[in-house]
Amino acid sequence: MNAIDEARSADVIVVGAGNAATSAALTVHEQGAKAVMLESAHFEARGGNSHYTGGAYRFAHNGIEDLLKISPDISDEERESIDFGTYTEDQYFDDMARMSQYRADPDMIEILVRSSFDAALWMREQGVRFQPSLGRQAFKVDGKFRFWGGLTLQIWGGGAQLVATLHAKAEKAGIPVLYETPAVALLHDAGGVHGVRVNHQGQNYDLKAKSVVLACGGFEANAEMRARYLGPGWDLAKVRGTRFNTGKGITMALDIGAMPYGHWSGCHAVAWDLNAPPFGDLTVGDRFQKHNVPFCIMVNANGERFRDEGSDFHSYTYARYGGEILRQPGMFAWQVFDHKVVHLLRDEYSIRQITKAKADTIEELASKLEGVDGQRFLETVAEFNGAVKTDIPFDPNVKDGRCTESLAIDKTNWANTIDTPPFEAYAVTAGVTFTFGGLKVSTKAEVEDTAGNPIPGLFGAGELVGGLYYNNYASGTGLVAGSVFGRIAGKQAAAFARG
Numbered sequence: 461m462n463a464i465d466e467a468r469s470a471d472v473i474v475v476g477a478g479n480a481a482t483s484a485a486l487t488v489h490e491q492g493a494k495a496v497m498l499e500s501a502h503f504e505a506r507g508g509n510s511h512y513t514g515g516a517y518r519f520a521h522n523g524i525e526d527l528l529k530i531s532p533d534i535s536d537e538e539r540e541s542i543d544f545g546t547y548t549e550d551q552y553f554d555d556m557a558r559m560s561q562y563r564a565d566p567d568m569i570e571i572l573v574r575s576s577f578d579a580a581l582w583m584r585e586q587g588v589r590f591q592p593s594l595g596r597q598a599f600k601v602d603g604k605f606r607f608w609g610g611l612t613l614q615i616w617g618g619g620a621q622l623v624a625t626l627h628a629k630a631e632k633a634g635i636p637v638l639y640e641t642p643a644v645a646l647l648h649d650a651g652g653v654h655g656v657r658v659n660h661q662g663q664n665y666d667l668k669a670k671s672v673v674l675a676c677g678g679f680e681a682n683a684e685m686r687a688r689y690l691g692p693g694w695d696l697a698k699v700r701g702t703r704f705n706t707g708k709g710i711t712m713a714l715d716i717g718a719m720p721y722g723h724w725s726g727c728h729a730v731a732w733d734l735n736a737p738p739f740g741d742l743t744v745g746d747r748f749q750k751h752n753v754p755f756c757i758m759v760n761a762n763g764e765r766f767r768d769e770g771s772d773f774h775s776y777t778y779a780r781y782g783g784e785i786l787r788q789p790g791m792f793a794w795q796v797f798d799h800k801v802v803h804l805l806r807d808e809y810s811i812r813q814i815t816k817a818k819a820d821t822i823e824e825l826a827s828k829l830e831g832v833d834g835q836r837f838l839e840t841v842a843e844f845n846g847a848v849k850t851d852i853p854f855d856p857n858v859k860d861g862r863c864t865e866s867l868a869i870d871k872t873n874w875a876n877t878i879d880t881p882p883f884e885a886y887a888v889t890a891g892v893t894f895t896f897g898g899l900k901v902s903t904k905a906e907v908e909d910t911a912g913n914p915i916p917g918l919f920g921a922g923e924l925v926g927g928l929y930y931n932n933y934a935s936g937t938g939l940v941a942g943s944v945f946g947r948i949a950g951k952q953a954a955a956f957a958r959g
């Protein structure tokens with residue numbers, strides 16, 4: 461049987477092959493129905509943005525006993541030396557509400573938060589392994605690691621391992637994946653959605669199915685849509701992940717009357733190496749990112765600071781760095797560290813593909829910061845150093861209140877004087893991760909039309925759904941949301957297919 465004929469025998473077509481799509485397809489299979497996945501990418505690039513992730517996975521838990529259910533490999537020694545803390549459902553609710561400035565859809569948050577632990581358990585059952593996120597989410601102080609942001613476990617092997625594991629499971633379940641087969645339209649009439657038109661090896665085919673799950677990402681890889689919806693300049697941002705998330709799933713659904721929902725002019729965008737390629741590189745993964753803003757001063761082309769680098773832990777601020785850098789002259793910035801804090805830098809600061817300057821004096825560093833007004837930079841450093849409240853102890857694991865006083869833009873935590881050589885600086889621009897706007901789905905993952913009614917036979921999950929993120933984002937939520945809503949979409953699509 462050729463690939464197209466195989467797809468014709470499926471009950472449910474799942475568009476996409478990332479985390480949300482594989483979660484949906486595996487759930488369709490669990491429900492006793494037959495799924496097929498459509499993937500725009502070729503085999504090596506499969507799995508969308510999920511493939512590029514570091515695997516941070518934000519779920520609610522009540523401490524080590526819960527964590528051991530997800531990660532039984534945590535040793536007694538690790539239990540001794542790590543303070544895992546707790547991350548209660550209430551804290552998760554607060555984070556989702558606060559990050560979105562109280563705009564996130566309450567029904568969606570409720571489902572996300574209450575199902576998050578179960579989603580992690582289910583991932584574990586699929587063969588996905590987890591490990592403590594040391595170094596990224598906890599620092600070692602006085603011999604002990606202490607988690608500060610609630611995000612304690614990450615997927616072992618990151619996105620590459622996640623995609624390999626879920627796809628191996630799908631293969632075992634006999635779920636075919638049609639590679640290089642983008643969906644181009646939905647087959648639709650007054651009765652609802654009855655399948656998908658695909659392009660396969662240069663030819664269009666109409667694939668009928670009882671139901672369809674759209675899980676094919678946002679529009680972050682589409683420069684035209686970025687400029688149209690995010691605004692001027694966003695077409696010039698670098699794309700952190702896959703080139704295949706061009707918004708087609710969203711536009712196909714809007715074309716048949718689906719409701720746009722969420723923060724259409726908002727996106728997740730980080731500080732990303734200035735010379736990174738235009739789209740993600742799977743051999744580097746997420747490591748073009750430069751997330752240690754809380755320990756640096758960040759200066760623009762004018763040699764001036766432009767944000768409070770220490771306003772919060774990076775997990776709660778990093779998704780906004782990209783937009784802020786995009787608005788600076790020339791769309792770049794330099795992150796400047798002195799020797800006192802370089803031991804805290806994440807692994808992403810030591811990759812080979814990096815735009816870095818290093819110097820033994822601050823004057824020498826000023827001459828090496830390409831594109832920056834060196835004189836003004838030196839003044840900025842002097843003003844900053846003079847304003848640091850050095851009597852407050854520095855502690856990277858808590859919001860330590862070690863601040864500056866009386867600057868035009870104060871740094872409110874983790875302020876250290878920049879005075880100990882060697883000095884290091886890293887050039888960054890805006891790297892867009894994913895877009896916040898998307899489709900409106902019901903609590904059963906049914907895609908709704910503009911009148912608020914479910915479009916029969918059409919379900920949605922993952923990044924293409926709007927309503928969860930507005931203005932900001934708490935790290936590690938995207939993968940959990942894909943698992944949670946992917947599983948709901950799979951269950952409901954299977955039930956719909958059964959009639």
Ligand SMILES: Cc1cc2nc3c(=O)[nH]c(=O)nc-3n(C[C@H](O)[C@H](O)[C@H](O)COP(=O)(O)OP(=O)(O)OC[C@H]3O[C@@H](n4cnc5c(N)ncnc54)[C@H](O)[C@@H]3O)c2cc1C
Pocket residue numbers: 475476477478479480481498499500501506507508509510511512513514515516517518641642643644675676677678700701702704705706707708709740745746893894921922923924935936937938939940942
């Ligand atoms: C560099 C990077 C690091 C990240 N790190 C983390 C992290 O540590 N933790 C976290 O929670 N989140 C992280 N994220 C965000 C996370 O990747 C997403 O939230 C999540 O993976 C989205 O899953 P998804 O299944 O909705 O989309 P994706 O994984 O992007 O999958 C979309 C799929 O649809 C396919 N597709 C697109 N259009 C079509 C079409 N027309 N027809 C057929 N197929 C199509 C794509 O090829 C892809 O297979 C990161 C993202 C990036 C880019």
